[in-house]
Amino acid sequence: MSKLVRKIQKFNAGRLPERLAMKYANMRSGPFVFLRATCHLYYNRLPDAPVLEKAPPAWTCGDLHLENYGSYKGDNRQVYFDINDFDEGILAPASWDAVRMVSSLIVGREALKAGEKEALALGDMFIRRWADGLADGHARWVEREIADGPVRELLTSLKSRQxxxxxxxxxxxxxxxxxxxxxxxxxxxxxxxxxxxxxxxxxxxxxxxxxxxxxxxxxxxxxxxxxxxxxxxxxxxxxxxxxxxxxxxxxxxxxxxxxxxxxxxxxxxxxxxxxxxxxxxxxxxxxxxxxxxxxxxxxxxxxxxxxxMQPIADRVSLAEAAKQDGAIESLVATMADCLASAQLRSSGRQGSANADALMDFGARQKWRGELLDAALAAARQVEDDWAAYSQAYDDGAFAPEAPGEA
Structure with a gap:
């Protein structure tokens, strides 16, 4: 049994068998689903890069990727677009959310109807937009009146939901x-x-x-x-x-x-x-x-x-956005803005760096290319892991145990 198989089985030990079988089957369907289901593997296999070790501490979503953004209703009854899954939320280097998000652009390029070159360009744009947002130092929010592109279309379409x-x-x-x-x-x-x-x-x-x-x-x-x-x-x-x-x-x-x-x-x-x-x-x-x-x-x-459970909770359809000129670029830019604002908003809390430290980090230029290289290397590792997982899955390594088996 390979180390990869053991790590996945150990992480998922104790989960309900019928739904764990669904998870394992979903993971076999493609590298993007595999990325989303194996956050524990991703961070333990990050490449060595100073930007991933020395970035200021920040509160992180922990599992940032293309499908962990969406709409929700706030306690003021207004609808917003933002990061929306914090199950893995933790204090970590500020660069960790960004590197995983860019890896998801590369691994999920098929969902974006993009080739690798286009996905890398989107990743580069995400890093620049996020870094510039940190350097600007102002935490913003995204609601219908100020949104644009597919995010505006999403928030507008939700008005009539009851x-x-x-x-x-x-x-x-x-x-x-x-x-x-x-x-x-x-x-x-x-x-x-x-x-x-x-x-x-x-x-x-x-x-x-x-x-x-x-x-x-x-x-x-x-x-x-x-x-x-x-x-x-x-x-x-x-x-x-x-x-x-x-x-x-x-x-x-x-x-x-x-x-x-x-x-x-x-x-x-x-x-x-x-x-x-x-x-x-x-x-x-x-x-x-x-x-x-x-x-x-x-x-x-x-x-x-x-x-x-809210009647307005939803995500942007990547398939629909991919059909519109400039829509994916607009969506990725909004996602970068959301991350910068979230980190600035939560700065200076229980160990996270203050806003000045995040602004100084964002204003630097040298680490940006290094972060893109790290995201590409991590994406390659995800794709290799998925190929190994798929072979193990097909060989029966993740088949449910029969009753009475140890």
Missing amino acids: RIDLLSSRTVMHKTRRVLKVDDRKLLPASKAQRERVTAAINAFAAREPDPKFYRVLDIARRVAGNGSLGLDRYLVLIQGRGAPDRHYLLDLKQSPPSALAGASPLKQPRWKNEAARAIAVQRRMQAVPLAFLHDVEMDGASYILRE
């Missing part, structure tokens, strides 16, 4: 009440024991809230979503909300394991109440406006992120 549309897509009416639409694909039935433990956790959380009746649990299903998180314990919960049948809310409850970067980052980390609290704290620091509903919940000794 909660009832989301409810209708995820629930069915049973007589006069709503129940979750279990389809054995995205939603799987929950056992009696699972329903009891989730209900108990929600009730314990609700007891500390001003309106506990808002969180009265109506239905629960196991949720299949994400890529790297497949195999973790995850549920969709239908709650009373503001009334039946059309003002109920949907909540996503997802297990939060330690960050995949925990053993890779050279920086000392703060002590957190639990892993969900870590991810939520990083998200609140880096996003322009906090998400409307975001809490940590403990259940059977493990921590979970509890968040509202």
